[in-house]
Amino acid sequence: MSNPVLVSLHQQLKKCFEVLKVNKNVWESVLAECIPLMSSLGNLAVQLKALKNVQLANTPLAKFPSLQERLHYKLSLAVDTVLGKLAEKMDALQTVRNAISKQVSAVFQFYEKNTDALDIACCVSRSATCPSIADMLEWLQDADCYYRLQLLQRRKLLWMLKPTDLTLMETEPKRWESLHSSSREERIADALCQVSFFMDIE
Template sequence: MTNEAGRQLTNEAEELVLKQLKKSFKIVKIQGAQWKETNDKCNPLIQSLLNLAEQHSCCQKACQAGSNPVVQRFPDLPGKLNSSLLHSMELVMMQLRENMHSLQEAQKKVSRQYNNSMEVYNRHQTILGLDRVLRRSPTCPAISDMLEWLADLAKIFAQQLALRNIHLDKIRYEDEDAIKSLLAQFKDETITNYLQGNILKMGFFLEGE
């Protein structure tokens, strides 16, 4: 094979890998926005759950306080309020679980894009050579950098999803601290911050087709 033919094969391999990386990052960017939109919907739901839990706690205390004049006058009232509050909390939990499904879908799509890019890279890495993999310019980050960013994003999405699921599974309606911890977890913007930071480095690369 002549040097010219070798260079042509290397250029073609580089073009294919960069094309896949561009496609992957565009999809990841969309999924990042979808994640943020869905995640932001959860915050008022969790705050509502916390408010309901506080009311539930007050109701429980009222039930235990036999001397409470309202309870003495309307003995069935605390039980009815409790049932209503528990029903409302169940509805909120259902909405949260639906949103978790959307977050999981975003996480799966990000992971798929990392796998797709790695598959194309692995098919062409021998032809590419180390110099092309490490080469970067003002308009195009290095292939090695972009693969690393995709790997980090796939890992971060998976971690953040797992943490939200863990906190959600710990929820007990009488445990206000657990609900507060869940709220803090959903306010974590690690994904948004990491994604925005790296997308800024890829402005020129992601423009156009």
């Protein structure tokens, strides 16, 4: 490989795929931590709805003064706590997305800056151990778009939540899970698999 620009671009691509690989694992770990939090949020909504519908004054619990208000306050505090933890998870996902986008952007900037030194044949040629530059750039762009969209959609779900809309809160776990895209994640995993030999080339 005599073209120094091609050598540099391959180095940039390797670095970018390494960043993608590491952060993909972090992303999946953070999302896994969100599952019990979303479940808790749904359960708290069910409890708040039940509390709203029951008349404690007509039960043996009537002898406890202001019990309904105190229970509502306690459950509301629990909701705030869960939402606070979910906000922290969203910040963690934002960090992952930023790291991937920063690296992908750097690769594309380098490529666009040096297009004169990279002809079409060079960009589309591939071998058993090295995918084409065109393929790798496409895979990275797809991954960047996927994480950007995922973050926006998950933030939007949380932004839509209102303490007074218990039905929305109750269905939040299912709507959160519906954002999961196995096909898109498999494509990212497949891309990482296809560059595995390329990553080991010195």
